[in-house]
Amino acid sequence: MVAYALGCLLILGALWLLAITTGWGLPYLFLVQGLDWLKVNPLEGIVVAVVLFLLGLLLVIQPRESTDRAYRTSAKGGEVRISQDALQEIIARSAMVLPGVLQVQSSLRERETGLQIMVSCQFEQGVIIPQTSEELQAQVKTDVELYTGIIVTEVKVLVRRLEKSRPARVR
16 A cells, blocks of 8 residues: 555656656646745644644555455364465365366355355366366365365366376386
8 A cells, every 4th residue: 555655656746747847837836835835824734744644644554454365263272274375275286186187276255154165277188077077076175174174165166178188208
C-alpha cells in the first residue's frame, strides 16, 4: 500500500514537472499561492498538516492481510495450522505417484462442511481419463485427510492437456 501511495505521488510529481517544463505556469502558480495562503493562515495550515500526517500514518500502519492462507486442524495438545503451500505440496505429491499423471496444480476452497480441492493436471497420452481421475480423487482425498486431519468434501479434477510419453533414452 505504501508503494502504491508513493507511486501515485511520484506520478503526480512527474506530471507536475512536465507541466512546468513545457511552459504551463499554472501548477507553479497554484503551489506558490497555496504556500502563501498557508503562511497567512497558520491555523488552517496546522489542520492541513495534521490531516496529511494522519493519512500518512494510516497508509504506513494499516494492518496487513496475510496472503498465506492457513487451515486449522485439531490436535490433542492444541491447534495445528497448515499453510496453503503445504497442502498444495501434499496434493501434488499424492497425485504424482499415480501412473500417467505428469503435472499437477491445485487450488483450495474452505466450505462449512470441509475442504474443496480443485486439481488441474496434465495426463500422459493413452491413460484412461475417467479411471485415472477417480484414482486421483481418491488418492488426494485419502492423503490430505490422513496427513492433515482436515476433512475433504470434494476433489474436482480438470484435465488441462494430454502429453505424449517420452521414451527413456539409454546410452
